[in-house]
Amino acid sequence: MPEMNLNSFEKEVLSAINAEEVASFLQALIQQRSDYPPGDCRGAVSVVAEILSGAGIEFKIHSKQEHQPNLIAEFGGNECKKSQLMYHAHIDTVPPGELHRWSIDPFGGEIKDGNIYGRGAGDDKSSVAAQIMALVTLARAKVALSGCLQVVVVSDEEFGGTNGTRWLHQQGKLKTEALVVGEQTNNQVAIAERVACGIDITVIGKSAHGAMPWEGENAVLKAARAITYLHDHLFPQLEARTHPYLPPPTLCFCKIDGGQQWGVVPERCKIETDRRLIPGETREMAMEEIRQALDAYAANIEPLNFELFSTGEVAANIDTPPDDPFVLDANQALEDLSGEKKTLTGYVQTSDGRWLAKDGVPIIIFGPSEPAVAHSTDEYVSIEQLYEATQFLTLLALRRLRISS
Numbered sequence: 001m002p003e004m005n006l007n008s009f010e011k012e013v014l015s016a017i018n019a020e021e022v023a024s025f026l027q028a029l030i031q032q033r034s035d036y037p038p039g040d041c042r043g044a045v046s047v048v049a050e051i052l053s054g055a056g057i058e059f060k061i062h063s064k065q066e067h068q069p070n071l072i073a074e075f076g077g078n079e080c081k082k083s084q085l086m087y088h089a090h091i092d093t094v095p096p097g098e099l100h101r102w103s104i105d106p107f108g109g110e111i112k113d114g115n116i117y118g119r120g121a122g123d124d125k126s127s128v129a130a131q132i133m134a135l136v137t138l139a140r141a142k143v144a145l146s147g148c149l150q151v152v153v154v155s156d157e158e159f160g161g162t163n164g165t166r167w168l169h170q171q172g173k174l175k176t177e178a179l180v181v182g183e184q185t186n187n188q189v190a191i192a193e194r195v196a197c198g199i200d201i202t203v204i205g206k207s208a209h210g211a212m213p214w215e216g217e218n219a220v221l222k223a224a225r226a227i228t229y230l231h232d233h234l235f236p237q238l239e240a241r242t243h244p245y246l247p248p249p250t251l252c253f254c255k256i257d258g259g260q261q262w263g264v265v266p267e268r269c270k271i272e273t274d275r276r277l278i279p280g281e282t283r284e285m286a287m288e289e290i291r292q293a294l295d296a297y298a299a300n301i302e303p304l305n306f307e308l309f310s311t312g313e314v315a316a317n318i319d320t321p322p323d324d325p326f327v328l329d330a331n332q333a334l335e336d337l338s339g340e341k342k343t344l345t346g347y348v349q350t351s352d353g354r355w356l357a358k359d360g361v362p363i364i365i366f367g368p369s370e371p372a373v374a375h376s377t378d379e380y381v382s383i384e385q386l387y388e389a390t391q392f393l394t395l396l397a398l399r400r401l402r403i404s405s
């Protein structure tokens with residue numbers, strides 16, 4: 001058995017964490033639906049509020065939309081005028097999808113073979129549970145902290161954060177010196193992520209009677225050929241780009257919408273793409289390289305009339321240096337907890353941390369559960385990982401904020 005490397009005070013504080021209590025807290029969170037639509041998080045947030053009140057922890061609720069409350073809890077020194085450490089996780093979830101594909105009730109919070117099952121078990125209620133229980137553990141132990149630990153539980157992550165993190169950030173509520181974003185990293189410290197950028201490609205053809213396709217230019221057919229061309233010529237360029245902690249950038253053809261109706265040669269076909277940018281790439285660069293590839297297609301294969309369009313704000317990449325003191329502290333705490341060497345990683349998806357990525361504070365992403373489990377059927381988290389995450393978050397706060405004796 002690998003040995004923990006903790007001092008006696010740390011061991012004492014951590015020993016008060018009860019895996020069963022953390023598990024039943026997560027079960028209660030799963031049992032309060034908060035999926036889209038409508039993304040109503042009031043029930044789940046009230047479960048959080050109840051446990052905080054029981055531990056005598058102060059918190060505030062900030063809502064842009066009544067059904068999407070955001071909760072900020074705090075504990076520590078300096079009367080919490082300034083947050084030295086912030087934990088952040090989202091309490092909303094994606095919908096369960098087709099219910100018959102689940103082998104258990106997605107809102108039951110069932111425990112089987114050491115795992116808790118349900119929508120949000122991984123993404124992201126397990127992170128909410130671990131972060132809140134870390135705060136509760138410190139408060140119950142009445143640990144004297146020199147700085148303030150804030151735990152932020154947000155709504156509206158899965159739908160863009162307009163009523164959650166983005167709004168809180170605009171209101172100046174998310175100021176801190178170091179941030180842990182809770183998402184599924186299998187309890188590894190992740191220091192970078194790719195950022196999402198939606199780019200629509202519209203291929204324009206010429207309509208004609210469906211009985212005389214030779215009179216028109218079928219935009220659906222042209223779009224299909226253009227997709228194949230991009231796959232063959234642009235994808236290898238993307239795959240050649242590297243980042244030490246992330247997969248290469250990707251372009252996903254997510255949705256195709258073409259044609260008008262039966263009997264008419266399609267005049268337009270829109271391809272909605274999801275482009276994931278690695279640090280150093282921009283939306284403009286991504287659009288320009290699609291344009292160049294399609295121009296090459298038009299020059300070499302067949303004439304192609306197309307438009308490119310991208311809306312919405314593209315946030316910044318999280319790309320925290322691996323030698324940042326916060327990263328080193330976090331990885332050290334993880335190694336001391338497990339008694340094993342730990343390697344840094346990247347987060348494959350995109351988190352709410354992107355809205356704070358320009359603030360100049362070190363950000364890590366850390367949470368229990370597999371990234372691939374998120375948004376899938378029979379979503380689960382292992383209780384062991386949930387427990388370990390709670391221990392880690394408690395230890396990290398202790399080491400960053402405790403008044404040294």
Ligand SMILES: [Zn+2]
Binds near residue numbers: 090124
């Ligand atoms: Zn998530």
